[in-house]
Amino acid sequence: MATEGIDPDELGKFEVALIQELARRGFEMNLTGDSLTFESLKTKQRGSADLVALFKAHKGGKSITEIADQLLGMMNTLNPPAPKDAPPQARPRPNLDLDALYPMVKGPDFVRAYMASLEKQFGPNLPPDHPSLPKIFKYSKDHEVYIFCGFDIGTGYAYLINKALKELNISDMDLFKRMMQNLARAMDSIIAEKRFRHGKQIDGVFSVVFPGDLAPSFLLVANRYFDLLAEITGVKDAKFFYAFCVSGEEILICSPTLNEETLGLVVATVYKRQEELMKRPEVHQISRIEPMIVLREGTTFPAVRQPSPKR
Numbered sequence: 001m002a003t004e005g006i007d008p009d010e011l012g013k014f015e016v017a018l019i020q021e022l023a024r025r026g027f028e029m030n031l032t033g034d035s036l037t038f039e040s041l042k043t044k045q046r047g048s049a050d051l052v053a054l055f056k057a058h059k060g061g062k063s064i065t066e067i068a069d070q071l072l073g074m075m076n077t078l079n080p081p082a083p084k085d086a087p088p089q090a091r092p093r094p095n096l097d098l099d100a101l102y103p104m105v106k107g108p109d110f111v112r113a114y115m116a117s118l119e120k121q122f123g124p125n126l127p128p129d130h131p132s133l134p135k136i137f138k139y140s141k142d143h144e145v146y147i148f149c150g151f152d153i154g155t156g157y158a159y160l161i162n163k164a165l166k167e168l169n170i171s172d173m174d175l176f177k178r179m180m181q182n183l184a185r186a187m188d189s190i191i192a193e194k195r196f197r198h199g200k201q202i203d204g205v206f207s208v209v210f211p212g213d214l215a216p217s218f219l220l221v222a223n224r225y226f227d228l229l230a231e232i233t234g235v236k237d238a239k240f241f242y243a244f245c246v247s248g249e250e251i252l253i254c255s256p257t258l259n260e261e262t263l264g265l266v267v268a269t270v271y272k273r274q275e276e277l278m279k280r281p282e283v284h285q286i287s288r289i290e291p292m293i294v295l296r297e298g299t300t301f302p303a304v305r306q307p308s309p310k311r
Helices: 008-024 051-059 064-078 108-122 162-168 172-192 215-233 260-277
Strands: 027-032 035-040 046-050 101-106 136-140 143-152 157-159 197-202 205-209 240-245 250-254 292-295
Touching (some): 008 027, 008 051, 008 064, 046 051, 143 172, 172 215, 205 215, 215 250, 240 260
Antiparallel strands (some): 205 250, 240 292
16 A cells, blocks of 8 residues: 555644645645545635655655645646636636656556546546546557656656646647657756666666656666666676666666576566565655566567477
8 A cells, every 4th residue: 555654643644734734725625545636715726646645755855835835836737727707718728848747657557546546536437538537658559568648746746637638739749759858858967967876786687776756767768878777787798688667766777698587586576675665655656567678779578488399
């Protein structure tokens, strides 16, 4: 559960303080599970967020006032209030900052949990064009790796929904291209400024940690930094590297010389570590996705092992 490892008394005090702060600003707050929704009593604008993620941000140093500011700022961005009596064509368009939009890599368990949460709120069998459904790209038709459009709001990411996407008036291709450009620019800066960490776990296995929950997203552009991976692993003549997601902050990069037994141990270790990390409130989101292969040409999946031909 997302609340494992969190002191319930601390979480309860945080919830009460946030409710009081939002109430002071004229908002009503409701909590369903870990999903927080808030609505302006005056304008009826609505917003939503993950309570546990907000609590972690608070534990990380953000004040209740700062968190409330970001929540309401996000809501005004995605659902700006319209002036009274304004005709439809005069209503303001969302001031979505496309420079803050990033491709967020997720696995099937995250998608199922996210959709289940929406169905609790809006009902089952939501149509693909439902205004509150997120825009999702599938990385490969044969593999369950998905890309959400993550709007950086400071305390985490607000996923771009159909309602906001419609207001942007941008094609899927242009949207995806813009996100990838943002990601490449962010990664170039992170790497140039050495704002990432790496270290050896065991022979041939290396941990790489990125800020901003962008570790899984790094795999989308990892081929741009193939020489960096060769430097980290010490395998200068590598044709490829194995990559495993641990969390939003961490991936494992493995030497292509690892045997099948060692790779199996890496997979088991990743899942065990994820279970341990889920009990720690300061840890960023777990991203359970398939192991991947990083080539100079791009990132793909290990080939399916074919049965040996009968002699």
